[in-house]
Amino acid sequence: MHELAVCQALIEQVERVARENDARRVVSIVVSVGPLSGVEAKLLEHAYPLAAAGTIAERASLIVETVPVRVRCRSCRAETDALPNRLLCAACNDWQVDVTAGEEMLLKRVEIETAESPVH
Amino acid sequence: MCRDCGCSLGPSVGRAPLAAHRAPAGHAESIEVITAILGENDRVAAHNREHFDARGLLALNLMSSPGAGKTSLLEATIRALAGELNVAVIEGDLATENDADRIRACGVPAVQITTGNACHLDARMVHDALHDLPLEGIDVLFIENVGNLVCPASFDLGVHRNVTLLSVPEGDDKPEKYPVMFRGSDLALITKTDLLPFIEEFEPERARSSLRQVGFSGPVIELTKRGGDGFVSWLGWLRAEVSAQRHRATSAG
Numbered sequence: 001m002h003e004l005a006v007c008q009a010l011i012e013q014v015e016r017v018a019r020e021n022d023a024r025r026v027v028s029i030v031v032s033v034g035p036l037s038g039v040e041a042k043l044l045e046h047a048y049p050l051a052a053a054g055t056i057a058e059r060a061s062l063i064v065e066t067v068p069v070r071v072r073c074r075s076c077r078a079e080t081d082a083l084p085n086r087l088l089c090a091a092c093n094d095w096q097v098d099v100t101a102g103e104e105m106l107l108k109r110v111e112i113e114t115a116e117s118p119v120h
Numbered sequence: 121m122c123r124d125c126g127c128s129l130g131p132s133v134g135r136a137p138l139a140a141h142r143a144p145a146g147h148a149e150s151i152e153v154i155t156a157i158l159g160e161n162d163r164v165a166a167h168n169r170e171h172f173d174a175r176g177l178l179a180l181n182l183m184s185s186p187g188a189g190k191t192s193l194l195e196a197t198i199r200a201l202a203g204e205l206n207v208a209v210i211e212g213d214l215a216t217e218n219d220a221d222r223i224r225a226c227g228v229p230a231v232q233i234t235t236g237n238a239c240h241l242d243a244r245m246v247h248d249a250l251h252d253l254p255l256e257g258i259d260v261l262f263i264e265n266v267g268n269l270v271c272p273a274s275f276d277l278g279v280h281r282n283v284t285l286l287s288v289p290e291g292d293d294k295p296e297k298y299p300v301m302f303r304g305s306d307l308a309l310i311t312k313t314d315l316l317p318f319i320e321e322f323e324p325e326r327a328r329s330s331l332r333q334v335g336f337s338g339p340v341i342e343l344t345k346r347g348g349d350g351f352v353s354w355l356g357w358l359r360a361e362v363s364a365q366r367h368r369a370t371s372a373g
Binding site for chain 2: 002005006009010012013017021023027031035036037038039084085086087088095097099105106107108109110111112113114
């Protein structure tokens with residue numbers, strides 16, 4: 001269950017962004033995760049509250065966008081969807097393909113509330 | 121500054137690149153970041169690689185399920201290369217110094233990382249271990265990762281090559297079950313092939329096709345418990361990689 005370690009790394013990045021932008025709190029975090037990154041979206045969501053506890057992102061919502069695996073065939077040049085454990089061209093079935101999407105493990109966006117925010 | 125090695129690695133000098141878009145100032149801001157979540161690990165991994173390259177040494181990450189034969193392979197390799205290549209080993213396990221003791225008994229330096237409950241090594245753990253390991257004169261550094269086909273795949277350690285073992289009792293469809301790990305490997309070793317007569321359901325050809333299906337494109341070597349053609353091929357691969365790394369270091373330096 002390395003998702004906890006991944007979440008801790010994520011929180012460090014988010015804390016840095018929050019600090020550099022004078023955030024009072026972090027409202028939401030958007031990450032993008034592909035199946036070939038080796039990280040499971042569900043496990044990331046489960047691990048997140050543990051990693052976020054006591055940080056500026058404690059009450060932030062984590063939005064995990066999953067990216068499908070895409071491959072480009074070296075023979076027929078078609079770009080098609082593929083399964084993580086079946087990286088074959090869907091058009092001609094060739095196994096000599098380049099992965100064009102599905103390896104991502106990115107922090108994309110952080111929504112923050114700054115000190116000037118109106119108090120509700 | 122990195123305390124012991126005098127390099128420029130600090131505890132938190134990395135910055136998330138704050139790219140372009142910022143919503144108009146107000147109470148809520150949406151900040152577009154686009155940065156690798158494991159960016160800090162990647163940075164330390166790159167730093168480790170600089171350490172290795174500066175010495176022209178080849179660093180290998182050895183991965184497999186628990187019990188596939190990583191430590192046994194290392195013992196046999198160290199003995200076979202004695203007097204030819206200088207080897208050092210970093211051992212990763214949840215607990216015990218057992219594996220490092222086995223390696224030290226072969227007469228080479230070994231550092232044990234005990235990860236507690238962590239299921240993988242990361243670049244920082246390896247960097248810390250490097251400070252306890254004299255690298256002068258070392259040709260090959262083996263990093264034996266925690267036995268696990270899932271978690272180690274996500275963490276770059278700064279090595280030059282990833283080597284994954286698949287032992288016969290595990291089944292020939294292992295690559296399809298753990299695609300990320302096998303896809304990220306440069307060499308696959310099918311170990312314990314002495315057991316093939318007893319485990320008929322394992323067909324090496326099927327293992328090769330399973331590897332190909334997950335995008336693995338490196339060489340596959342079959343190993344018996346001791347010696348044989350496969351072991352000679354493994355040593356040949358190792359020697360070629362050592363010499364390629366020396367060549368890279370010389371031309372860079």
